[in-house]
Amino acid sequence: MTPDAILACAPRVLTQDQRESYFENGYLLVESVIPDDVIDGINAVTAAMVERSRAMTASDDHIDIGPGHCADHPIVRRLTAPDAMDETYWQFANGIIADIAADLLGPDVTFNHSKLNFKWSDGRDAVKWHQDIPFYPHTNYNVLAIGTYLVDVAMEDGPLGVIPGSHKGPIFEHFDERGIWTGAMRDGDIATLATDTAAYLPGPKGSITIHHSRAVHGSKPTTQANGRPLLINAYAAADAFPYTSPKSSYSHHYRDFVRGKPATWAHHDPEPCPIPPDWSGGYTSIYAYQSGEDSKPTPRDPGVRLSA
Ligand SMILES: O=C(O)CCC(=O)C(=O)O
Secondary structure, eight states: OOHHHHHHSOOSSSOHHHHHHHHHHSEEEETTOSOHHHHHHHHHHHHHHHHHHTTOSSOOSSEEEOTTOOSSSOOEEEEEOGGGTOHHHHHHHTTHHHHHHHHHHOSOEEEEEEEEEEEOTTTTTOEEEEOSTTTSOBSSSOEEEEEEESSOBOGGGOOEEEOTTGGGSOOOOOBOTTSOBOSSOOHHHHTTSOGGGOEEOOBOTTOEEEEETTSOEEEOOOOOTTOEEEEEEEEEETTOOBOSOOOTTOOTTTTOEEESOOOSSOOOOSSOOOOOBOOTTOOOOHHHHHTTSSOSOOOBOOOOOOOO
16 A cells, blocks of 8 residues: 555554654654553563573574573573564554554554564664665565563663654665675665664653664664663565565464455565575574674575475
8 A cells, every 4th residue: 555545544543643754754653652551561471581591501492692691690682573472472462553553554464573672781782774674575665663662761771763764765785795694784875874863762661663664773772781672563564475485583473464354466666675585494683693693695585485
């Protein structure tokens, strides 16, 4: 659907001004929209996951642990696919934020994936400028991510930063010049953008950030000693079809309809998109790729194939 067609549908949660602002700027901050008891429920389940990590010495399919992790000082960098780890996360992905996704994608919405990023105060967890769509190309760019702040996030806590209007610009390469996937834009490309206009989006617990899959975004390190948790859920319009292999990190909820029904026609956007690696055999995290922890030359995905 086009933005005009989406805007012509009655909104469920957002105001018309908020929807127009999203289409104009490529991002939105909605403060304190998630009730406290919902956030407290997610935080209780998340604390249990961190407890579970104390017994771990290496990352597994769901819990990505960082350098220096130990039983006494657990450092969980990311929960991968929390929607498959506990029903609380999945109910949340299906609740008010699915209505908000429908306000911006149109009435028919599929779930893409979820992750819970912690950002630690050791300075290593800045997220470099990147766009999301080169990680998961779709036939059109009605794809977005909703970040939920599980604690108050101030300017010094590494809030999400987005370059306004960048979703209307080019889609950039996220491989470096050696052919290694870095999950980040190249310096030369960043130099073409007005990074000084970036909007940083601090907000109280229960606020959400929404960014368009083409919006250039990143986040600075935090000074928050206990780590800054950000729960991200990504969605696509039903008429946006993925054409690369699903990441191994996606859950069984991938492409589930959270609102509406399947599309009868695919919608195609003429803007071309670079192809990511084939992650059907394994995907770590944006932190691991951006920090160079995982830096083998990476062949691009040849397209969805039958498994052996
Ligand atoms: O955790 C953050 O601050 C941002 C994460 C992000 O941009 C991403 O995972 O795509």
